[in-house]
Amino acid sequence: MLLFDLDGTLIDSNQAWVEVDNTFLFRRGLTPTEEYNRVVGQSIFPVAAQFTQAYYGLKETPQQIMDEWMELIGEAYGKRIPLKAGAKPFLERCAARGASMALVTACVPELCHTVLERHGLDRFFPQILFAQELGVEKRDPRFFQAVLTHLGVSPRDCTLFEDSPAACRTAQAAGIRVVGVYDPFYEGHREEMEMVCDRYIESFETLL
Template sequence: MILFDFDGTLVDSNGVWEEVDNTFLARRGLTPTQEYSETVGHSIFPLAAQFTIDYYHLDTTPQAIMDVWTQLGREAYLSQVPAKEGALAFLDQCRSQGQPMALLTACVPEFCRAALRRLHMEGYFSHLIFVQELGMLKKDPATYGHVLKELGATPEESTLYEDSPGACAAAKEAGLTVVGVYDPFYARYEAELKGLCHRYIHSFTELLQP
């Protein structure tokens, strides 16, 4: 089984969320810190919203914050977020080899499905798995065991393609083969990812067979 992350792995979208976060905070006269950006960057919406309230001591609700984030992010996924270089060709290659594929993502389901349709990616995956619907986190090794059990696969026969250092570390701990995918959002962790992952790529074109 091949598991793919979405944001920052198959699509170049992490910059969108950084812009959404920065816009949200700027409207309130606040400045994002590195700690804040890294914490919310790959967290699921409800937890990220609560963290924002706690971190900046805001007098609001998680739902109110999520509503603003949703409004700001929707248009980018509907019309702007591009596929990563070589991603579609690699998905084609995996499908032609008969390899089962599933998507495991913390992306907002509505946004993910819209971008998958626009980029003609939706037909490649047997399952679209949204961790917020599971109530689990990708930085928790137990998530991968749970997901693979549902898919009828084992960690030993499964590979994850992922850009987030936390998710890569958790998947490796869970026994999966992990391929790190470069994304500018995590550029400062490149050396860590190279040491952590079984393989590290800058582009899916590196994996395409002649």
């Protein structure tokens, strides 16, 4: 079975989230730190909001923070965020060959469904597993164990396409074959990705 991440792997959305973080903090006279970017960039939505509130000592509740983030990002998923190069042709090729595919994502479900439908990718993924709904971050070993259990598959029968170094490392530790997908957000982790992943590609065009 082929497992696909969404943000930074199939869609070019990481920079849009950087802009959301910058705008959100700028409104409060704050700036993101390296630690903040690292933690929030790898967290599910509720955890990221809780961390943001505590890290900056904000008066807003985590729910209010998430509401503002959704207000800032919604238009991008609905109209602007593009696919990564070669992503749709690769999915079409996999589907034509009869491959079973599932989406495993930390994306907010509402945003995920919006962007999949807009780009016509929803037909490829009869099964979507959301880290937010599982309540476990993708860097947590329990996430991929939950994914394998839910799908009823063995790790040796799965290949994951993913841009996050932490998620790649966790998946590989679970026995899943990992294809790392380059994304500028993780430019500084290229060497790590090449070491952790079974294969590392610049884009899906490489596989076409």
